[in-house]
Amino acid sequence: MYSKRFEKEAFKEEVKNNIKNLYRKTIEEATGRQIFQAVSLAVKETIIDYWLATQAEMEKKDPKTVYYMSMEFLMGRALGNNLINMTAYQEVKEALDEMGIDLNIVEDQEPDAALGNGGLGRLAACFLDSLATLGYPAYGCGIRYRYGMFKQKIENGYQVEVPDNWLKDGNPFEIRRDEYAKEVRFGGDVRIEYDPVTKRNNFIQENYSSVRAVPYDMPIIGYGNHVVNTLRIWDAEAITDFHLDAFNRGDYRHAVEQENLAKMIVDVLYPCDDHYAGKELRLKQQYFFISASLQALLVRYKKKHDDVRKLHEKVTIQMNDTHPTLAVAELMHLLIDQEGLEWDEAWDVTTKTVAYTNHTIMAEALEKWPIDLFSKLLPRIYQIIQEIDRRFIEQIRVRFPGDEGRVARMAIIRDGQVKMAHLAIVAGYSVNGVARLHTEILKHEELKDFYDMMPEKFNNKTNGITQRRFLLHGNPLLADWVTKHIGDGWITDLSEMSKLKKYVDDPKVLAEFAEIKYQNKLRLAEYIRNNNGIEIDPRSIFDVQVKRLHEYKRQFLNILHVMYLYNQIKDHPEMYFYPRTFIFGAKAAAGYVRAKETIKLINSVADVINNDKSINGKIKVVFIEDYRVSNAEIIFAAADVSEQISTASKEASGTGNMKFMLNGAPTLGTMDGANVEIVEEVGMENAFIFGLSSQEVIHFENHGGYNPTDIYFNDWDIKRVVDQLIDGTYANGNREMYRDLYDSLVNTHGRERADRYFILKDFRSYADAQKRVEEAYKDREAWSRKALMNVACCGKFSSDRTIQEYVDDIWHLDQIKVDA
Secondary structure, three states, X not given: XXXXXXXXXXXXXXXXXXXXXXXXXXXXXXXXXXXXXXXXXXXXXXXXXXXXXHHHHHHHHOOXXXXXXXXXXXXXXOHHHHHHHOOOXXXXXXXXXXXXXXHHHHHHOOOOEOOOOOHHHHHXXXXXXXXXXXXXXXXXXXXXXXXXXXXXXXXOOEEEEEOOOOOOOOOXXXXXXXXXXXXXXXXXXXXXXXXXXXXXXEEEEEOOEEEEEEEEEEEEEOOOOOOEEEEEEEEEEEOOOOOHHHHHOOOHHHXXXXXXXXXXXXXXXXXXXOOHHXXXXXXXXXXXXXXXXXXXHHHHHHOOOOOHHHHHHOEEEEEEOOHHHHHHXXXXXXXXXXXXXXXXXXXXXXXXHEEEEOOOXXXXXXXXXXXXXXXXXXXXXXXXXXHHHXXXXXXXXXXXXXXXXXXXXXXXXXXXXXXXXXXXXXXXXXXXXXXXXXXXXXXHHHOHHHHHHOHHHXXXXXXXXXXXXXXXXXXXXXXXXXXXXXXXXXXXOHHHHHHHHHHOOOHXXXXXXXXXXXXXXXXXXXXXXXXXXXXXXXXXXXXXXXXXXXXXXXXXXXXXXXXXXXXXXXXXXXXXXXXXEEEEEOOOOOOOHHHHHHHHHHHHXXXXXXXXXXXXXXXXXXXXXXXXXXXXXXXXXXXXXXXXXXXXXXXXXXXXXXXXXXXXOOEEEOOOOXXXXXXXXXXXXXXXXXXXXHHHHHHHHHHOOOOHHHHHHHOHHHHHHHHXXXXXXXXXXXXXXXXXXXXXXXXXXXXXXXXXXXXXXXXXXXXXXXXXXXXXXXXXXXXXXXXXXXXXXXXXXXXXXXXXXXXXXXXXXXXXXXXX
């Protein structure tokens, strides 16, 4: 395993012993979940050998290390991915086969680690994979959520959120590290005490409440190189978890109160924050993992170094979006109040150590905290941010004298709020966007004032994905076929895929490629039959949109177009129509009402269309429940069409577009985010582009000139579809069920701009692009050529390339090598 050390018989014996010692059972008596645990622990034995070796190498070489701070790490299942990266998958599969155990079934027993939700968390997971594979020392730092965001159930078409209790049987790959536990303090007040010896003020937090942060370490394995980095996720416990005296008095609630308050911090990812308590809990979560991570980081640094003023020479902290921005003020707090640095010294260290990745131009996603909440929960941190803000405003006034409008726009504390993106930009030594278009919009639109003042900080790092998870593991048929034709170099160098271009005009190769897609469509069809009870035609066009549900991602546009096609078929039953299966998968945030209404609409449309025998199955609509990494792998492999239809200028990058491309699904999309760069790589002829440009969208937003009612009243087909939202067609006669969705398009009663995301404006262009898809798909060989060109041109979009750019341009890490 990982080397010639793998001994099949010893491995088999270890699995049996694990079953015996853990469960007092024989292998024949064990349940599927118990076998998963036993196999995982046997694999973990080898992982720990290399984990120890990696740590020893880091101790010896003392390399510069990145601490990647993120609220989310959407890791997916660990067992299969670990075996892939250990280059031991086939060996373990054969060993288990000899025991009468199917590795695929064992993998299906593992719950997805509920540590993330969307693209932000999956990107973080891909980055950790690439860092380890490239041999760069890294710690991922986050929270060990007990229940994740939620497990999605669809009941009567509605999303229902239930706890995702992924830890109920334990996580075999994690290690609890009590020895590194830290205290994290909240609330209270700050007393200033003058020290005549040092002649400086000391800031002492008093009357606070605190929790104990306990780290759990998970291994992040590099592909074939024996490097094992660490994902450190923090659990919360009470400092005093049980008050026996209160229990004996009968005050049972008070006896466990502190324990319950601590647990709340790590229960749920992104608790609903449309009320004060929810906002407080979110802020508490962010400070909790940041404070614990930075305390541990400094302890580790000081084991080998005496001078914290040189921290940046060995440590860099990457803040993944605005959630970890408290790292700026917490590092200042630790350097000043704990390490005794003066303000200017601490600021010099901080601004050479922290860097910021921006993931959105959506104003509502750039976090802002009410001052009253922030100052009560984190009083010392608030003092530090006040001083950072005061000094920064002085700099603005020196640079732009008399421009108080600029001061108002750029201040960190303004309008009763603490603006976290502003703090991240002011303190970060690097500010990067995640696709070229996104970065340009940041520089010239959303963050223009900051770019004007500090242009040297801004740079682009187009996102990427790990081909090891999303092709080697997720699509083994295609992975084996690619290796057979061009060798296995693509596993660690995705640019090797360009060698496939020489095959795009070979009919035999194209037929093989098409057959692999068909087999993957059969696999997904079986999954849908088992989980949705819907029979779909694997020879139909699989048109797929799977991603977080948000209005700007425009799942609403997609389902309105499905309604339009259904009308066309009903009106013209004789019309030729290539069968389509429209596949959706998405979670909506628990408090996001309109997004949840969209899910209900998709399922209502599916109920009507799928049960209409008169259309002879020409359209099927499927909503895949609880979209997550493990079912995503099956979906990407089977997709014919990749729906990337966000309103231009709104999607920072997207990474689903890259996963579909890697698996041979041409993009149907707007020129938004990384779609722009995908089209540059693959050619406009191998994608289906539609809609307004980002500049056109921005122009309409800034200057007006678009009225959706002009389209509504002048395009009968569109009016008919929109009116079906309120005529009961898809709501069993209920005219009010989708009234809010209808109003969002044409009648917002002055609450917001009608059709904010330009759905009606782009509708005809989208419908035309869908028609081009249908026409292209009829020529199966030509379609396979397009699909294969997407695979052949995907080399740029590996997270290995992205990470190397971070290393070269921002982090300047030291590489390590670990011997077998």
